[in-house]
Amino acid sequence: MMRLSQGGRIDRSKTLHFTFDGKAFTGHPGDTLASALAANGVRLFGRSFKYHRRRGLLGAGIEEPNALVTVIDNGVREPNLPATLVELKDGLIAESQNRWPSLGFDMGAVNQLGAKVFGAGFYYKTFFGPFRSTRVWHFFEHFIRRAAGLGAAGDVPDPARYERINAFCDMLVIGGGGAGLAAALDAAKAGKRVIVCDLAPVFGGRMNWTGETEKRDALLAALDATGNARLLPRTMVWGHYDGNTFAAIENVASHRQSLPGEPRHRHWVIRAGAVVLATGATERPLVFPGNDRPGVMLANSMLRMAAEFGVAPGETFGMFTNNDSAYHAAAALAAFGPRCVLIVDLRRSVSAEMRAIAIRLKAELRTGHAVVGTTGSAGLNGVHVAPVDAECHVTGTEKLFAVHALGMSGGWNPLIGLAAQQGQKPGFDDTLQAFMPPALPAEWRTVGAVAGVGLPAPAPVLMVRPKKPLDKAFIDFQHDVTDTDIDLAHREGFIAVEHLKRYTTLGMATDQGRTSNVAGIARMAELLGKTVGETGTTRFRAPFSGVSLGSIAAERFGHIMPNRLTPMQDWHTANGGDTYAAGLWHRPMAYLKPGETLEQAYVREAKAVRQAAGLVDVSTLGKILVQGPDAAEFLDRVYTNMMSTLPVMKARYGLMLREDGLLFDDGTAWRLAEDEFLVTTTTANAGKVMEHLEFFLDCIWPDLGCVVTSVTDHWGGMALAGPKARDILSTCVTGAAVDNAALPHMGIVHGVIAGVKVMVARLSFSGERAYEIYAPSGHAQRVWDAVMAAGAALGLVPYGLEALGTLRVEKGHVTGAEIDGRTTADDLGLGGMLSKKKPFIGSAMAYREGLVRDGRLQLVGLKSLDGRALNGGAHVVENAAPQEPAESLGHVTAACFSPAVNAYVGLALVRDGRKRIGQNAFLADPLRGIHMPVAIVSPHMIDPDGSRMHG
């Protein structure tokens, strides 16, 4: 190919430098990588998928199956990009794919010699026979995977930014060619908000290469004048979802130096009222031996390269066609200089108009003929032409014609994918020999070539079969599927079109069979003795073409995740709080002093709580306000225990079950008034409990006079625990007495701390005398500071999640690790909390056979007998020596060092655990090579009668 001295949308006054496979080239602004390389005389763009055959350009746009390249930007590899869609920029680095050691000399090309072996289903066949599941097979598999392939992904992190955007419009126009722009203009004039997307950097579609750029500019100017249209160039609509929701990818900055903060790709979710499908059609190749030789291109792509990008195919060219469009392309292309010397037409007769074109071009016209072979080494230099009958069988002698390039046209495929992604069946149009858009909803319209407008009627899809086995006629260029593969699949019984696709991989490559499917299905129909329409096409699925994974992930990773912060977050960080992500919350694990390990810190904190006092941030607990005349009745129905008998200003620990009788969540209910409760939930289940309560109020008992409101973020909470807790509280709280008589265990008072109104409930999670203090979020830090100051002289320390966990493990208090969706209340020793006096959610199923039988996992405590730490998740076993496989009796749910017990302890769920208390067992953790002796003890490892808590 060669560069024309004028024409096209390239700017010859500026030069861009780029490299392809390490070799330096130049091009111009407006070039694609494909046109720039072609202008430099490059014919070889890639190696084919299985046989590693030399491949050149077939198309000029989205249809390109051969010229896939990897673009390397700052070391980041983006593979499998059609060179026809890569816009040239200065400094572009691209590489060819699927070749070793180089594109020109590729060892994999020996695969062609074994072509019989590499036929359809070759990979699957290696699963059977003598080598199956052997090392030999693994060797082959490695080889196959290396030999057959596309580009390789990179291994360095991609620093580019990707973003996601939502858009709404009255009308989405997919495809910005003449028909799409006209439909957009009509709607925009009528006041509709319109979005028009087009793959290309320039709108206008084929107007860009058919000499209609003035008409294009007039349409665009009129559209702009309405002020209602948003044009998205370089944007591919790739998915169609329910409710006219579309996914699109906008190439924002791959084609130039990106600006600071600009994303590389933008993922669009477009929700449209009406849809105009104006995606056009792609030309399809003819199937004949040697149709993949570099220099053989689609007829109209050849024209497009010349007219849009100023690249001529060579001094002379021929055309091979079964329809009129190749004649028009030949005439238009000849106007740029190249001479058309030959037109081969499969049809026996052509119109006078076409004949006149051939005469005007001084081209030799051969009707009822076919190209039956191609010659040339680096590229095409000649074609063999022979007469054929109506079934495409050769009937006479071949003649060789010298041509530098061959354009082929086998008819046109409307790009109907988006219209059929919802599962609608496209019908086959016998006149156009193409699958057409299926019946569409009322708000959809198809315009232009996708609707068949302006498409020529080709001869039926037939193929010229090779005579020699090594001659190949390709149907699917990207996956190297030939005519014989279709025949083989048919012989082996793959006679459904979806099976054919999987077995031969026809149409499964990144181009989704845009150029290949119809020819493959036509051959299959011929073998089945059916029509193409009866045979049908495979289902269309998203994405329409390759989509970057980065654009789909967009901002949904890393630091962009929302954070939930408690009112005391800054204080925690400033005071050594080593925070840990718990869902969206960030909670301090411990407050590390200089030089302290995490274990030293939490043991110090837990010890301080038991000896003096500690303060922990509990703002993350779920808090739900339950209000209304039926609030108490409602809580009786959702908690296992009775809440209606709770006096005002008292709190009660409560359990909730799921409808199937298993434990759901635990928490407390505070009765603030006759008709008002504050319910707390575990941090992890706050959202789920809220949904659960709302569901029962809305959908099961809408007759109850009760409403629920999430107030989690409204209250900052802190728990003050330890023997000195009351002394500390009494020095800082005013307006309420907090002595044992005024505020007994489970009592609630309203008071004031540091001028802030607070609620104080005497609740204990640690087993110590403890108070939960709730202050309005905006003032919680002030309250926290006041309590810390009041406790300074009494040994008060802040404590984190690890110490909180240690205190609850020592006390045998359960959390989400034990309420794991498989345990019942009785498994955890809480069976007594299931009221027998009333039904509640889960009551009917709580006692079913499987939940009350012997052998269930029950909560126990564990104590290390050899001074080693217990591991969460380790299995409890009876055997003293490591043994595989050992029968597991259960597993460790929580583990820590207990300063109160002065040993490593844990909680575990163990089969018939309560009967085993007092026995010894072993922990097996084979992954970490740990096998150690433990004592099974009561989960209440300290203060079993609760005197510390009640005193």
Place this chain on the structure above:
Amino acid sequence: MRIPCPFCGLRDGVEFSYQGDANRTRPDPVSVDQTVWNDHVFNRVNTRGVHREFWLHNHGCRAHLVVERNTVTHEIVSVALARQFVLERKP
């Protein structure tokens, strides 16, 4: 998929969460008939076609809705407030 919420208007499906078959009615809470409860808790009809189901607009107004949805085409046939639907269904 988009659902027209009676309070919030036409909203994207990601704002909603599925809350189960709305054709079921909860058995008498006092009953401990395991056949009835097993059926209620575990068994579902896998409808092909228009199905009546509960949806929660959890990233919106938090109302539960009764949505009639075609399970084949995802077409939304009707949307009503669950509270009203359940109250009117009661004998």
